[in-house]
Amino acid sequence: MLGKNGGPIIVGLILIAGALYGCVNLGKGTERLPRLYLLSAMASVTETAAGIEGRDLAIGIGPLAFPEYLNRPQIVTRVNGRELQTAPFANWAEPLQQNVLRVLADNITVLTPTEAVYTYPWQAAWAPDYQLQMDISRFDADRGGEAVLAVRWEWVDRTGKPLMGRMHSVLRIPLAGDDDDAVVAALSRLLLDYSRLTVAVLGDLLRS
Numbered sequence: 001m002l003g004k005n006g007g008p009i010i011v012g013l014i015l016i017a018g019a020l021y022g023c024v025n026l027g028k029g030t031e032r033l034p035r036l037y038l039l040s041a042m043a044s045v046t047e048t049a050a051g052i053e054g055r056d057l058a059i060g061i062g063p064l065a066f067p068e069y070l071n072r073p074q075i076v077t078r079v080n081g082r083e084l085q086t087a088p089f090a091n092w093a094e095p096l097q098q099n100v101l102r103v104l105a106d107n108i109t110v111l112t113p114t115e116a117v118y119t120y121p122w123q124a125a126w127a128p129d130y131q132l133q134m135d136i137s138r139f140d141a142d143r144g145g146e147a148v149l150a151v152r153w154e155w156v157d158r159t160g161k162p163l164m165g166r167m168h169s170v171l172r173i174p175l176a177g178d179d180d181d182a183v184v185a186a187l188s189r190l191l192l193d194y195s196r197l198t199v200a201v202l203g204d205l206l207r208s
Helices: 008-021 096-111 180-207
Strands: 035-037 059-065 074-079 083-092 117-119 130-142 146-157 167-174
Touching: 035 180, 059 096, 074 180, 096 117, 096 130, 096 180, 130 180, 146 180, 167 180
Parallel strands: 035 083, 059 117, 059 130, 074 130
Antiparallel strands: 074 083, 130 146, 146 167
16 A cells, blocks of 8 residues: 555554564664673682681582573573573673583682682593582572572592582572672572582581
């Protein structure tokens, strides 16, 4: 259908169709780009777990099994406990599994008096004295609610022998808000709490 002077009705239909699909291109530079986020290490340089002091340890972090629902660039949050949603304009700056491993290594480096903390995989010529093996089943947040880390883990020695029974830990902390910044901050804090827990257990094992 054309107007008397041609064109206006067609243009109007195109704009309406574009609005319905959320993809109207109004010119160069109008697209909204996602913000990029990284988890951060938060351990204080004044912290050292009991039983670790004065020990020259080589520590390996990983391997880490990671749930497939988190294997995507978008930040994933939970709705009503069961439904998952991805943030439309908030992405991880790197694969989340890789980010988690690095933050754990940074935290544990501070919590133990050693610089020899490496993430899996490491060079075959290097072998850690103690290795933290993990299987994360949940690592997300309910916006406006709480962030949750559920993980099975254990420490093993240089030969791969478990030093303890496999543990299942579920850590929770409330969010300070419902935006993406609050979600990332809470997930970083969960990794700090988990780092403290694992290093405390290693200290107890070394003292026993």
